[in-house]
Amino acid sequence: MAKDQLQVNMDEFLPLRDVVFNTLRKAILTGELKPGERLMEIHLAARLGVSRTPIREAIRKLELEGLVTMIPRRGAEVAQITEKSLKDVLEVRRALDALCAELACDRISEEEMGQLREACAGFEEATKTKDATMIAKADVALHDIIVAATGNRRLVQLVNNLAEQMYRYRFEYIKDESQHERLIEEHRIIYESILRKDRQAAAAAAKVHIDNQEKSVMQQIRLDNGQK
Amino acid sequence: MAKDQLQVNMDEFLPLRDVVFNTLRKAILTGELKPGERLMEIHLAARLGVSRTPIREAIRKLELEGLVTMIPRRGAEVAQITEKSLKDVLEVRRALDALCAELACDRISEEEMGQLREACAGFEEATKTKDATMIAKADVALHDIIVAATGNRRLVQLVNNLAEQMYRYRFEYIKDESQHERLIEEHRIIYESILRKDRQAAAAAAKVHIDNQEKSVMQQIRLDNGQK
DNA sequence: AATACAATTCATGTATACAAAATGCAAATG
């Protein structure tokens, strides 16, 4: 069962609450813990080999992040994901990704520009392996460079958070090989726009990128809901 | 009526962690707790008349929100606010406020449009009282209507969070009576743009609004830092 | 007087204990 895969990474030298937080977070984002599933403290504590205290503190953070919802006197459960909530996330992300692209035009360094070029090539390479995990990693790496180039830490934090909300669905999206050519092309346009310092073009390209992602994700979630 | 009573009671039975969270949050945002100040659990627990547990859980939320920073084995302290961090917040908020204005053009209801008109008038009235608290409240009410009109809950949450990061400084800004005329005018432009469903104008007006706020806030924080 | 070092204090990190509320089920009641 999926639950049995929940393991604490003891190598990390972090307070237990952070280890638990990261563990639960990942489990929720990957779909290992499914929407609506109850998070019972004693159960989790036993499973992760810690006391309730770190579990509770981790849940408080997940609560603020919107990954779990609290029901008074009943505890936490994994937040339900609706088509609407995903659309909301994408709508915000669309604006922030466009902002990232614009700011990157203004602020990207020579070195980062080189990294971005490499990341584009890396993504193209990754699609050839047809390994979804590899492709996803290359995609994240590419976007991370652009986001980091803004030099705005708050923006980095927010965009990453929003992006992670869709990890579950993005995976299915990336597996679809018919999309790969389009993705490579979109990345190329974004890269070239930033190279030219063309804010408008970069922002527009980033928006197109998200819009296409939205189509796939919405299709995916409708499939999911249909199966229920 | 029985329902109403139940509702009131429910509010009073908020978990202590939430009471503590709200209390500390407000204290930080109003400047009652100053940047760099240590948040010692036992001390706070005694002060608020609760045990350490709710205090700790509240701190975990404040930590994720960025209002406190954790130092390992040393505890929490109120997050330092730098010019850079405020600029970062404003940069993101500028984009999101523009998004709110655009979305409001598309989605605002007749009823909300009426509320917006009233809120504009209410703000103008409030400036006449010269009571900064009243003015601030009217300003928040006006913006809340626009943000709510987007119908995007995630966006509401994010914009509110970003706005609150500047409560301290915004207050000084609002006290400055020479700015009142300009503020009224800016609100009017935003209102009229939304009425005309002119997305571009609304977004532009929202950005101008934030840019002006940025000027004041930056001046304010430089004063603050100078005094140290 | 200044520095090194040990003892003590203090705060955090974690675990456990206890109280109160909610849930489920079964027996009792109409």
Add this chain to the structure above:
DNA sequence: CATTTGCATTTTGTATACATGAATTGTATT
């Protein structure tokens, strides 16, 4: 037969206890 009442169980909410690491103070020595 449906509904309610009471009890046991479960789970959260809160408090407290214990252990470890960090800081500080005081003392002794140079």
